[in-house]
């Protein structure tokens with residue numbers, strides 16, 4: 135962390151150089167072991183000690199005063215020094231070549247890294263969108279599943295209700311059936327009764343008509359007899375008249391006889407008297423006959439009257455019986471009709487119950503098929519949900535791997551530089567600005583330039599946050615590391631910098647202002663949010679402070 139004049143950039147630069155030279159070894163350290171087979175220095179290899187020994191060698195000729203010897207020794211020393219210098223030059227050339235090669239390699243690696251970073255970024259975005267879509271899908275599926283479950287429950291409840299209704303209908307149907315059977319039995323017996331009554335009624339009607347015929351016959355006979363009686367009466371009256379006439383004639387004759395007895399001829403009178411006596415005898419006989427006939431006719435009339443009375447009585451009785459039978463038959467007919475109505479009603483009820491039963495059977499079948507369909511859809515949804523969950527878990531694992539690969543590619547150790555804005559008492563407005571940011575494509579967003587004593591010092595970091603950068607922008611970079619920590623990687627974030635450079639502001643922020651929250655509260659929020667989300671996928675997080 136640097137303040138307006140901090141120079142953390144150097145750390146990164148030296149880190150880059152060290153990393154370029156295989157494993158970060160000091161080039162001088164390779165002086166000793168270096169074996170340059172193709173060198174012009176006669177295949178002599180110099181170690182550090184050799185060089186140091188050569189440099190610290192004191193030239194002591196055996197003969198101090200022999201200039202030639204001194205010159206030879208010096209020449210030899212110079213020769214060795216030259217060889218050493220040549221070896222150094224060759225080594226330096228090699229190293230420079232190697233360095234150039236490494237720079238090129240580094241550039242290509244960086245390019246590759248940038249490309250990979252871009253691809254990874256795209257992939258991450260894609261994955262994030264896939265994860266979001268999967269999560270949405272998952273929640274939608276969960277909602278759908280819950281809905282299906284509730285539908286299933288409702289269907290089960292309605293099925294049970296239908297079953298109950300069916301059972302109750304079946305139960306209520308049994309007594310109705312019994313009643314119907316009873317009614318049918320009653321109806322058949324009543325029909326039989328009606329048939330027998332109808333027969334009886336017919337027979338009675340026939341009997342009645344025969345009686346009426348007989349009655350009318352008797353009536354005719356009675357009329358005839360009455361006629362005869364009237365005739366007899368008339369005849370009787372006539373006979374009586376005749377008799378009284380005869381009596382009058384007889385008295386006249388008797389008067390004549392007495393007159394004759396008194397007057398003229400006794401014999402003639404006697405003859406007349408005999409003739410008259412025989413005539414009277416005949417008339418008496420006739421009268422007797424008429425009387426007998428009358429008596430006979432009277433007795434016949436009486437007999438006929440008795441018979442008529444008897445028949446009348448009999449006819450009255452049979453009429454009563456007929457009336458009774460008719461009323462009984464009417465009653466039975468009415469009862470039969472009411473029973474037929476009842477049977478009809480019961481039949482209708484039975485039909486309705488059977489219809490209802492068929493309907494309930496149909497609806498039960500429909501519900502059962504619906505239930506089976508729902509069950510199938512449920513299992514399909516469950517299968518899809520399981521698949522989606524598996525995909526989600528796999529996607530999450532892939533995301534973690536990619537995320538952390540990206541982070542590794544970005545570098546395990548990253549240094550960000552945040553430049554805080556100038557405070558009120560930092561500097562006057564008219565002072566030239568000590569901090570500037572390069573706008574070259576290579577260092578855009580990564581470089582910082584400091585002006586000190588008129589000299590410009592450039593530094594490059596993994597990222598540079600300008601004074602206008604918000605807490606949110608800083609956290610966006612750090613949040614990936616928090617995610618890494620949640621994925622099970624060890625992460626350490628710390629801030630360093632001089633007093634008043636903004637460490638506390640960056641890490642903690644300003645309390646009471648949500649936009650000014652620092653990295654720590656934001657990280658904690660992310661941790662708790664992720665914990666909540668991942669708990670739904672079966673992860674368990676334990677946190678300790």
Ligand SMILES: Nc1ncnc2c1ncn2[C@@H]1O[C@H](COP(=O)(O)OP(=O)(O)OP(=O)(O)O)[C@@H](O)[C@H]1O
Pocket residue numbers: 553554555557601631632633634635636637638639640
């Ligand atoms: N990015 C920023 N934007 C606005 N104000 C800032 C920013 N960074 C720091 N400040 C302000 O600068 C002042 C010093 O910041 P801070 O206390 O965070 O520095 P520090 O590095 O923690 O200091 P110390 O080491 O002395 O604790 C504070 O008043 C803070 O509000």
